[in-house]
Amino acid sequence: MIDVQGLSKRYGSVLAVDDLSFRAEPGTITGFLGPNGAGKSTTLRSALGLVHPDAGGVTVLGVPYERLDKPLHRVGAVLEASEVHPGRSGRNHLRILATAAGIPRSRVDEVLGLVELSAAAKRRVKGYSLGMRQRLGLASALLGDPEVLVLDEPANGLDPAGIRWLRDLLRSLAAEGRTVLLSSHVLAEVSQTVDRVVIIHRGKLVRQGSIAEVLAGAEGATRVRSPDAQRLAALLAARGSTVTDLGDGVLAVDAPPEQVGELAAANAVVLHELTVEQATLEEVFFELTGGETTQ
């Protein structure tokens, strides 16, 4: 369980996180979404005691991270993939963390196997690909077999097979009752992985809920096909709807299907098709975050 309560953090003149509150529950994968610079990393780092909030706070398993006893046994975190000394081997990196946390060395080899990095364990991290570094980060998060996992952009640098592997791993961890909170700026990476989403923009919460709830709250477009599409488009436009001509007599309209149907009947326009196009999560995301893309 991660509980973010009224979190605010300012860096100089930039308000990185602005009175943000949400929860990540056990047994659930929570996707923490927003464009780059939305305040995701600041929030996650505040949850881990690395960043000191200006107001509000975060509790993990009921207490602030700093007050957890043996934190690596309770919470695992994958932050930036580059936080490893390039001259050290992956195994030595993990051994250093395991030693400090009182975790036996055998567990190091175990997690290296789990993230499929055993073959590269003795090589210097300098020679690792970004994907291998992500796996090493994940291995360090799993060292203490924690109840809570926090992952910042874990899919960065993973190939599609890697993303799928990660998804299966996180699913099985959540199924064991663990809390998984992962951030991403690429919705497509996580939409099939997460149970719930928390969407932030400019440090503020803009939407949260299950994927179905978030989609239900979004405005879908109405798709209508008519042999008399030009006249229908003019009638709809006259009533103030926005109409997009998709060609072949198909229009997309930002009005509910009832209104489109009634208008067509009143004006004796023949319709061949009238359906609701559900907005995709991607569209909702762009709508909520002002269409600001990423990178």
Next chain:
Amino acid sequence: MSALVVSELLKIRTTRSFWGYVSAIALLTGVGAAAHIGSTQEAARHELSFTLGLVDIVGVAVVIAIILGITIVTNEFRHGTITPTFLVEPRRERVLGAKAIAGVAFALAFAALAFVVIAAVAIPWLTIIDVPLRLGDGDVWTRIAEQLLAVVLWTLLGVAIGTVVQNQVAALVGTLVWIFLGENLLVGLASLLDFDTWAEYLPFHALDAADGTGGDNLLSYWPGVVVSLGWIALLGAAGTWRTRRRDIT
């Protein structure tokens, strides 16, 4: 706490710079010992000051010690490994304490290595040319102890500087420039104005006094040790305060 110290020892040992320290010490003390014996007049080799000079070659270890102390801290900020380090132990002052202990342990090991190398050069050589080794002389052992304490003080000051400056290049370059140039320049300037009575209290003047070799315009031994510890405490407290407050982003 002991787990943290062992982890810090492992950190020092698992990078290449560790072998850089080892070879630098072996090389510098080996060459230094040979040069000291070779360049001393035959008659002078029989004096106590010759043997003490041999012990003083271990002084090259203090520069390695302060570099080690600085990098123990700044390496983590440079490579971002401070994040996992503080995830394991969020009580940051404990991490700094473990670093100081591990740094001192390695610095003493380096000093021991320096003594072994000096002995390996000097004992056979001096035995062959029939110069007394003076291994039973109390003054020699006092000097050895003083040099070991100096290594400890330089390491701790390095750790303290690292926690204050945190940027590796700035900390290393700044410290070395300050040791070899800055502090003497400051004293020189002050003495022109007849205003240099405080010079002996400056950190590296105090450390210079604390290695037992003495010198002009320096504090005597124990005041030198005390003033050095004062600087370590002052910078260490400032660095701990800064490290605790810092956002790790």
